[in-house]
Amino acid sequence: MDLSYTVLILIIPLFVFLLLGLFFRRIKAPLSGYIGVAGLTVTSLISFFVAFEYFFKIGMVDGAYQKIVAFKFVWLHFTSTMSISIGVMLDPLSAVMLIVVPLVSWMVHIYSLGYMKGDRGFTRFYAFLSLFTFSMLGLVLASNLFEIYIFWELVGVSSYSLIGFYYEKPSAVLAAKKAFIVTRFADLGFLIGLLILSYYAKTFDFVNLTSLTFIHNLSGIGTTFIGLSVITWALILIFVGGAGKSAMFPLHIWLPDAMEGPTPVSALIHAATMVVAGVFLVARLFPLYYFIEGGIALDVVTVVGTFTILFAAIIAITQHDIKRVLAFSTISQIGYMMLALGISKYEGPEGLGYMAAMFHLFTHAMFKALLFLGAGSIIHSVHSNYMQDMGGLRKYMPITHITFLIAALAISGIPPFAGFFSKDAILAAAFEHHKVVWFTGWFVAGLTAFYMFRLYFRIFWWNDPKYEHTPHESPKSMTIPLMVLAFMAAFSGFIPFSHFVSPDYVPFSEHMEWGLAGASVGIGLVGIILAWILYKKENDLSTRFALAFGLFYKWAYHKFYIDELYMFVTKEIIFKHISAPFAWFDRHVVDGTMNGIGNSTVWISEKIKGLQSGRVQDYAMYFVSGATVISMILWFLIK
Amino acid sequence: MIEGVSIYEILTLTTTVFFIGVYGFVTRKNLMAMLISIELILNSAAINFVVVNKYLFPAKMDGDIFSIFIIAIAAGETALALAIIINLYRLIMSVKTKDLETMKH
Numbered sequence: 001m002d003l004s005y006t007v008l009i010l011i012i013p014l015f016v017f018l019l020l021g022l023f024f025r026r027i028k029a030p031l032s033g034y035i036g037v038a039g040l041t042v043t044s045l046i047s048f049f050v051a052f053e054y055f056f057k058i059g060m061v062d063g064a065y066q067k068i069v070a071f072k073f074v075w076l077h078f079t080s081t082m083s084i085s086i087g088v089m090l091d092p093l094s095a096v097m098l099i100v101v102p103l104v105s106w107m108v109h110i111y112s113l114g115y116m117k118g119d120r121g122f123t124r125f126y127a128f129l130s131l132f133t134f135s136m137l138g139l140v141l142a143s144n145l146f147e148i149y150i151f152w153e154l155v156g157v158s159s160y161s162l163i164g165f166y167y168e169k170p171s172a173v174l175a176a177k178k179a180f181i182v183t184r185f186a187d188l189g190f191l192i193g194l195l196i197l198s199y200y201a202k203t204f205d206f207v208n209l210t211s212l213t214f215i216h217n218l219s220g221i222g223t224t225f226i227g228l229s230v231i232t233w234a235l236i237l238i239f240v241g242g243a244g245k246s247a248m249f250p251l252h253i254w255l256p257d258a259m260e261g262p263t264p265v266s267a268l269i270h271a272a273t274m275v276v277a278g279v280f281l282v283a284r285l286f287p288l289y290y291f292i293e294g295g296i297a298l299d300v301v302t303v304v305g306t307f308t309i310l311f312a313a314i315i316a317i318t319q320h321d322i323k324r325v326l327a328f329s330t331i332s333q334i335g336y337m338m339l340a341l342g343i344s345k346y347e348g349p350e351g352l353g354y355m356a357a358m359f360h361l362f363t364h365a366m367f368k369a370l371l372f373l374g375a376g377s378i379i380h381s382v383h384s385n386y387m388q389d390m391g392g393l394r395k396y397m398p399i400t401h402i403t404f405l406i407a408a409l410a411i412s413g414i415p416p417f418a419g420f421f422s423k424d425a426i427l428a429a430a431f432e433h434h435k436v437v438w439f440t441g442w443f444v445a446g447l448t449a450f451y452m453f454r455l456y457f458r459i460f461w462w463n464d465p466k467y468e469h470t471p472h473e474s475p476k477s478m479t480i481p482l483m484v485l486a487f488m489a490a491f492s493g494f495i496p497f498s499h500f501v502s503p504d505y506v507p508f509s510e511h512m513e514w515g516l517a518g519a520s521v522g523i524g525l526v527g528i529i530l531a532w533i534l535y536k537k538e539n540d541l542s543t544r545f546a547l548a549f550g551l552f553y554k555w556a557y558h559k560f561y562i563d564e565l566y567m568f569v570t571k572e573i574i575f576k577h578i579s580a581p582f583a584w585f586d587r588h589v590v591d592g593t594m595n596g597i598g599n600s601t602v603w604i605s606e607k608i609k610g611l612q613s614g615r616v617q618d619y620a621m622y623f624v625s626g627a628t629v630i631s632m633i634l635w636f637l638i639k
Numbered sequence: 640m641i642e643g644v645s646i647y648e649i650l651t652l653t654t655t656v657f658f659i660g661v662y663g664f665v666t667r668k669n670l671m672a673m674l675i676s677i678e679l680i681l682n683s684a685a686i687n688f689v690v691v692n693k694y695l696f697p698a699k700m701d702g703d704i705f706s707i708f709i710i711a712i713a714a715g716e717t718a719l720a721l722a723i724i725i726n727l728y729r730l731i732m733s734v735k736t737k738d739l740e741t742m743k744h
Contacts, residue, residue, distance in 0.1 A: 613740075614740055615736065615740060616736075617664065617665050617667075617673070617736060620661075620664055620665050621665045624661055624665065
């Protein structure tokens with residue numbers, strides 16, 4: 001069966017980007033939006049069709065899902081064994097992403113018709129959205145490491161341009177720069193890891209890299225570095241790249257600032273799709289992570305993920321900017337996915353963690369995109385990002401209220417909403433693996449419920465703060481995507497995910513651990529009730545609560561001073577003590593040598609240019625004196 | 640061969656004339672004077688040819704012929720130089736070397 005039509009999934013958004021990008025002055029505001037939405041509608045339908053075909057018709061062979069290279073084109077042919085190709089690979093992972101990415105992107109495209117209405121950069125916005133969608137789809141469909149790296153950088157670029165979308169605002173420009181530099185710095189790790197891995201593996205192809213016999217050969221490589229095999233180091237470096245994109249501690253600092261971008265962008269890029277690229281990357285190379293040296297690299301993933309969920313959740317409780325709360329919540333939830341990947345095993349039902357990570361990726365994309373779009377809807381009508389300016393909005397914005405509530409319940413893990421199932425799968429896998437990891441995950445589930453409902457009650461209940469302009473419900477183009485995503489957030493938990501995704505590609509059946517599920521629902525309810533007490537009606541309980549924590553609250557409010565630490569390290573240590581001497585050396589020694597050569601030439605020529613006077617008599621004089629000197633020398637010599 | 644005059648005295652004379660010519664060529668500010676200096680240099684050379692021929696190789700005529708060549712060439716050169724100088728004078732009303740430095744700019 002010819003599957004080369006899958007390449008259309010990439011070509012259509014690219015074409016829309018080129019069309020809108022090249023003619024952005026010609027194509028006026030509403031039209032460009034319609035072009036973008038139309039392009040993405042076609043892309044989404046093809047993607048859904050491909051995913052459906054894959055899961056139900058062509059993917060399953062002999063009881064296991066296959067990796068199908070649907071399209072391949074050799075791009076750089078170096079030697080007979082070494083070539084880089086651009087291709088489309090289908091497997092359960094990419095098929096799942098083929099549902100997540102186009103769906104969220106499609107909703108965001110429609111939503112932006114309303115949200116960005118009247119913005120000067122309307123066409124530019126849609127052009128970049130298409131570029132992003134193209135890059136992200138390329139990333140998930142990539143058939144080899146090099147291709148994924150190319151698209152990895154492309155999503156970074158589109159994220160940069162969209163964060164800095166309001167480029168007149170200095171804070172947006174700074175945030176865009178920060179995001180780009182931090183992720184680029186992390187991508188350096190990815191690049192080095194990729195090169196080391198491919199140097200030893202002699203291939204970039206995922207089909208080879210993840211086959212078990214190949215990994216067995218690869219683990220025979222005895223080269224070590226500080227006690228670990230080079231392959232482990234390569235995997236850790238690749239994870240650094242993934243951690244940068246996925247905003248894992250300590251590379252998370254760019255994500256909260258990235259909220260400077262338009263809210264639909266935050267929903268699409270910084271909540272649902274791009275930030276889970278790191279999770280996707282680790283999942284893509286999961287057999288390598290699991291089998292090389294007993295999974296040391298995977299333990300790194302677990303530790304980072306576990307720390308990040310707790311760290312980000314604590315900060316999320318203290319923030320006042322609603323988008324920042326959601327940003328830290330995103331960091332925390334991606335931590336859950338990383339953690340789940342880290343604790344997963346390979347075969348059969350033991351691959352629960354892996355399945356749970358992808359499941360949570362799926363459900364999280366739905367409810368987090370919904371939360372962001374809801375927040376966008378609120379910001380759109382209140383014209384403020386801060387929860388101090390909000391309150392009592394449930395009367396004014398009923399649809400936003402209901403959908404936001406569904407998303408909040410989903411993220412808090414309350415059945416029967418989607419987050420319950422995926423989070424429960426993660427916690428069940430964690431319980432099998434290590435009790436500390438499970439306990440952290442369980443505790444953070446409570447924190448999650450608390451900060452989400454703090455947000456919910458503070459926005460929709462509390463007290464009516466006497467708005468200057470009465471807030472009103474957003475237009476249809478904004479509420480319909482909210483409803484679609486709310487539907488997904490409510491019901492996507494019932495998808496039997498373990499039948500589709502597993503580390504060894506063999507479907508298995510998942511059992512509900514009712515005891516664990518009860519515990520996590522319990523702590524979720526505790527969090528919600530606490531939020532109810534503190535934030536349902538206007539009161540000063542929460543301030544007193546915060547005061548009781550004293551210094552700890554202050555630390556958390558200032559995000560544990562990680563940004564300041566980075567500033568200190570970069571400005572005070574790197575810039576002052578490393579870069580400044582280097583700059584001095586460059587300016588004075590390297591440039592000095594070059595300038596010295598130039599200046600001395602100028603100086604000497606300045607001095608001797610009088611010799612070339614243009615007067616024949618002077619030349620005759622030089623000639624005569626020269627001849628005299630030479631003849632005198634000769635005379636002395638001969639004599 | 641001139642009785643009572645040795646080759647040294649004549650060569651001393653021609654060397655003196657030659658350097659007077661060189662000195663004049665380097666120092667004179669006037670194109671005509673420079674031209675005259677060149678004549679002095681050429682003449683000293685011509686005398687040298689004749690003298691060396693006469694004193695050292697009396698049987699040969701090469702030196703005499705060379706000196707005739709030199710005289711002919713000097714005449715041609717002088718005619719050419721004078722033509723240039725006259726044209727120059729018509730152009731800039733001057734035969735001073737310091738007025739002729741415009742070419743270097």
